[in-house]
Amino acid sequence: MNLSPLAIASEQVASRPLMDGMTIGYLCTYVPEELIHAAGFTPIRIMPSTTAPTRADAHLQSYTCCLARSCLDQALAGKLGALAGVVFAHTCDTMQGLADIWRAAFPDIFVDTVVSPVALNSPHAKAYLLAELRRFAVALERHFGVRITEEALRASIRVYNAHRRALADFYARRDAYTAVEWYEVMRAALAAPPETFAIPAPQSAPGNRPPAIVLVGATIDEPTLPQILDDLGARVVADDFCNGARYFDTLVTETGDPFDALATRALTRVACPCKHRTLNARAERLLQLVRDYRADGVIFYLKKFCDPHAWDYPPLAAALDRAKIPHLLLETEQVAPLGQTRVRVEAFLEMLNG
Amino acid sequence: MAERRYKKLKTAPYLRRLLEQHYTSAKYFRFGKPLAWLTSGAPVEIIRAMGIVPVYPENYGALCGARGGALALCQTAETHGYSPDLCAYARSSVGMMLDAKSAPLGGLPRPDVLITCSNICGTVLKWYEAAARHYGAPLFILDTPFIHEESGEPTPHAVAYVAAQLEEMIAFLEQRTRRKLSKEKLLETASLASDAVNLWRDVRELCRARPSPLNAPDLFLNMAPIVILRGTKECVQFYRALKEQVAERVAQKVSALPEEKYRLLWDNIAIWHHLYRFYNFFVAYGACFVVDTYTGGWAMRMDGGEPIEALARTYTSVFLNQSLQTRARDMVDLVERFEVDGFVMHSNRSCKPYSVGQYDIRRIVTERTGRPGLIIEADHCDPRAYAEEPIKAQIQTFMEGLKERVG
Numbered sequence: 066m067n068l069s070p071l072a073i074a075s076e077q078v079a080s081r082p083l084m085d086g087m088t089i090g091y092l093c094t095y096v097p098e099e100l101i102h103a104a105g106f107t108p109i110r111i112m113p114s115t116t117a118p119t120r121a122d123a124h125l126q127s128y129t130c131c132l133a134r135s136c137l138d139q140a141l142a143g144k145l146g147a148l149a150g151v152v153f154a155h156t157c158d159t160m161q162g163l164a165d166i167w168r169a170a171f172p173d174i175f176v177d178t179v180v181s182p183v184a185l186n187s188p189h190a191k192a193y194l195l196a197e198l199r200r201f202a203v204a205l206e207r208h209f210g211v212r213i214t215e216e217a218l219r220a221s222i223r224v225y226n227a228h229r230r231a232l233a234d235f236y237a238r239r240d241a242y243t244a245v246e247w248y249e250v251m252r253a254a255l256a257a258p259p260e261t262f263a264i265p266a267p268q269s270a271p272g273n274r275p276p277a278i279v280l281v282g283a284t285i286d287e288p289t290l291p292q293i294l295d296d297l298g299a300r301v302v303a304d305d306f307c308n309g310a311r312y313f314d315t316l317v318t319e320t321g322d323p324f325d326a327l328a329t330r331a332l333t334r335v336a337c338p339c340k341h342r343t344l345n346a347r348a349e350r351l352l353q354l355v356r357d358y359r360a361d362g363v364i365f366y367l368k369k370f371c372d373p374h375a376w377d378y379p380p381l382a383a384a385l386d387r388a389k390i391p392h393l394l395l396e397t398e399q400v401a402p403l404g405q406t407r408v409r410v411e412a413f414l415e416m417l418n419g
Numbered sequence: 420m421a422e423r424r425y426k427k428l429k430t431a432p433y434l435r436r437l438l439e440q441h442y443t444s445a446k447y448f449r450f451g452k453p454l455a456w457l458t459s460g461a462p463v464e465i466i467r468a469m470g471i472v473p474v475y476p477e478n479y480g481a482l483c484g485a486r487g488g489a490l491a492l493c494q495t496a497e498t499h500g501y502s503p504d505l506c507a508y509a510r511s512s513v514g515m516m517l518d519a520k521s522a523p524l525g526g527l528p529r530p531d532v533l534i535t536c537s538n539i540c541g542t543v544l545k546w547y548e549a550a551a552r553h554y555g556a557p558l559f560i561l562d563t564p565f566i567h568e569e570s571g572e573p574t575p576h577a578v579a580y581v582a583a584q585l586e587e588m589i590a591f592l593e594q595r596t597r598r599k600l601s602k603e604k605l606l607e608t609a610s611l612a613s614d615a616v617n618l619w620r621d622v623r624e625l626c627r628a629r630p631s632p633l634n635a636p637d638l639f640l641n642m643a644p645i646v647i648l649r650g651t652k653e654c655v656q657f658y659r660a661l662k663e664q665v666a667e668r669v670a671q672k673v674s675a676l677p678e679e680k681y682r683l684l685w686d687n688i689a690i691w692h693h694l695y696r697f698y699n700f701f702v703a704y705g706a707c708f709v710v711d712t713y714t715g716g717w718a719m720r721m722d723g724g725e726p727i728e729a730l731a732r733t734y735t736s737v738f739l740n741q742s743l744q745t746r747a748r749d750m751v752d753l754v755e756r757f758e759v760d761g762f763v764m765h766s767n768r769s770c771k772p773y774s775v776g777q778y779d780i781r782r783i784v785t786e787r788t789g790r791p792g793l794i795i796e797a798d799h800c801d802p803r804a805y806a807e808e809p810i811k812a813q814i815q816t817f818m819e820g821l822k823e824r825v826g
Binding site: 159200341 | 499506544561575579584768772
């Protein structure tokens with residue numbers, strides 16, 4: 066697949082800051098980017114590449130997800146540049162193990178995990194997370210000999226709020242972009258310093274009023290599925306991806322104690338399946354998305370060996386069945402197999418069109 | 420299950436009776452007491468002190484694995500959309516919920532409350548959410564933050580968080596079961612749990628003797644009471660009897676095996692579906708697993724002091740809630756104290772928190788101790804993930820290497 070001008074631009078943006086030693090990579094949106102930014106670094110989300118991992122096989126079993134394996138592999142191959150640090154947040158069992166593996170493999174850089182709470186519904190989660198965010202801030206300060214001033218943190222919160230607002234605005238204009246363009250914008254948005262990131266104009270107009278799809282999954286890492294949807298004539302009207310709509314959901318309050326504001330956002334934003342708010346929160350939200358965006362169907366785009374999403378699939382599918390909303394499950398490893406995926410999506414779209 | 424090729428313990432009928440009693444009384448003779456489903460790392464002291472009957476779906480999963488019923492239950496879950504890559508204990512449990520009639524023992528009794536504790540894995544959160552949806556039973560999540568600190572100590576705010584949740588859990592249970600927790604009863608239960616844990620630790624330590632009085636399958640079978648009956652008098656009595664017998668073996672230099680030539684360490688959960696068959700391959704070489712990391716999970720030091728904070732600290736610090744760096748350090752300690760010649764790690768497809776990081780742990784332990792390690796990929800409960808011929812070949816190569824080193 067040839068890279069579009071937009072994809073090339075996003076790759077250039079992504080590779081620039083990595084070279085200056087002032088970049089800190091992170092692997093999960095529960096990592097408070099604002100604190101890293103306020104400490105003087107550029108937080109960049111480390112995402113899987115499309116190259117099959119080789120070096121990571123010495124550390125991770127074949128039954129771990131491609132996200133873990135590919136991210137580690139790129140680091141071991143020196144493809145992530147001179148990262149000053151890598152920060153994890155507590156989510157799933159694989160990421161938990163990967164954080165320690167990373168620390169063992171790169172003893173000279175800053176590796177930390179923000180052990181964010183699992184029980185978002187606990188009345189004690191807030192106090193705990195506040196203390197954990199403060200611990201993390203102190204760890205950054207001590208390691209790098211910097212000070213995170215309240216003023217700097219407030220400024221960083223404003224920067225990221227502006228970034229999230231821009232992405233929300235882009236989503237509101239999403240119909241003007243193809244699915245591949247949407248994918249590329251989001252990929253670039255998490256790989257660029259927010260101050261210099263600008264959402265490009267649409268390059269090619271998508272077709273008019275084809276079936277409206279909601280995508281659900283952990284992350285979307287490569288453009289095979291968006292390309293298929295563009296080719297076959299379908300619109301992605303909403304998504305529940307960690308590097309999609311979940312990334313910019315909920316702003317951080319700009320007044321009051323900034324740590325309190327960061328903790329509040331983490332606890333109230335749309336939750337990842339590693340976290341618990343209520344039993345049916347994810348199903349309710351998915352049905353809401355389908356209604357709000359008048360979607361015709363839902364595609365679960367799940368990674369093999371991603372336990373939290375695999376666990377949520379049966380109850381989410383059951384909720385869609387009850388509401389008579391068609392859905393399709395695609396389980397992929399690193400790169401979706403083009404032919405097979407296309408055949409299955411085509412059959413699904415035919416059913417929706419029928 | 421294949422026959423074991425080494426000595427049976429005299430306490431075996433006692434153990435069987437105890438476990439049968441546990442499952443029968445939980446199912447048929449509760450006398451109106453409420454029933455809780457609990458994860459193996461949950462603070463059962465509080466549950467027992469309140470007169471709530473606990474059952475352990477993980478133990479039930481192991482039982483299904485050992486009895487050969489797990490596969491059918493896993494397949495039932497899979498036909499309902501649960502991925503075959505998910506933990507096979509959990510899949511067996513979901514299969515049992517969907518089709519209790521065809522499950523071993525007719526399935527577990529229906530829970531009145533569900534208590535899941537995150538200290539062993541993330542799976543138990545999703546598993547218990549599924550159970551809560553299925554049974555409509557109230558769910559309490561005890562969130563024990565993972566310890567990445569190389570000190571192995573939980574942060575003060577993590578301890579405070581867990582302690583506050585324990586108070587909340589007590590209030591939740593009092594409200595849901597209309598039972599009160601008495602401080603005296605909690606102290607008494609905690610003390611019984613602590614006594615049993617100490618006895619279990621003593622039993623494990625007795626295996627430092629040459630020859631070792633026990634082999635890993637003995638430890639796996641005899642760990643059941645410390646998991647499911649912790650905090651009861653029966654549990655303490657059982658471990659007293661077990662310790663007496665194991666001490667007697669040590670005094671008389673009775674080996675678990677016909678002849679102990681090599682001493683090994685086992686890492687990860689047992690391969691329940693091929694328990695004897697698998698370990699017999701090692702027995703054939705005279706290799707005894709004198710210690711393991713798994714059953715040591717219930718030989719933790721119970722923290723003293725104010726009971727709620729002590730429970731918070733103890734249950735947050737369990738080994739599966741510790742970094743690979745801490746686990747490697749602990750394994751080095753076991754390798755040295757138990758004087759093992761090598762170690763075998765079960766890379767367990769069903770248990771990511773236990774298995775992810777094993778490749779690094781193997782490297783660290785070998786670097787620090789000079790002992791070789793073998794990694795075997797299988798699954799604690801799903802027999803489909805067990806490829807016997809390649810496993811036999813791996814064992815043969817490893818044991819021949821060991822023979823050259825040790826003689």
